Amino acid sequence: ASGAATTMFPTASSDAQVVNESIVVKAGETFDGAGKTFTAGNALGDGGQSESQKPLFILEDGAQLKNVVIGDNGADGIHTRGDAKLENVHWTDVGEDALTMKGSGDVEIKDSSAKGAADKIFQLNAPGSLTIDNFQADDFGKLVRTNGGQQGDWDINLNNITATNGKHALVQSDSSTVNVNANNVQTENVKGMYKLPESASLSIQ
């Protein structure tokens, strides 16, 4: 598609399923939320900026997550432990962050959205690739952040993105070997844009 991302921001359902123990999607399996809203209970955290919160979902290597709305308590969002695919996943109010790559792998996210991130949406703590296609972000600090001060081989591919009202950066990394490819990224009121070391590779189309 050559236009902006077409994904909408759904609203959280008032009869959300409260998650008090992280839901583990086992290696190679698919969790289909059928469009339901899942919100964190207090056992996972309060959705603020405390780093000790737990995720609603843990995706083991090769797991897929689809048709999920994460509701008003986003806690520590989603953790991936290897390769993962997400489709039609929406964060209505990002908690500490929305998704963390905890294990190296290739993570693909499509037809999804996130808003209300006091700081990061995607936090990359292990090397690998993050490929996002057809995604809307609004009201965030950073869309993508590789772990502060860390070196690693990351490939970050942004395709068909609409990002509005970003406070710090679209992509920020301290890694001298990060590669960022941006294809049809539309932004409005996003401060900082690409904050990367000189040696990083950045391709914008």
Ligand code: ADA
């Ligand atoms: C911060 C913190 C890291 C890590 C990260 C995260 O960047 O400095 O240690 O906790 O958040 O994964 O949320």
Ligand code: CA
């Ligand atoms: Ca954090």
Ligand code: CA
């Ligand atoms: Ca976090």
Ligand code: CA
């Ligand atoms: Ca929030």
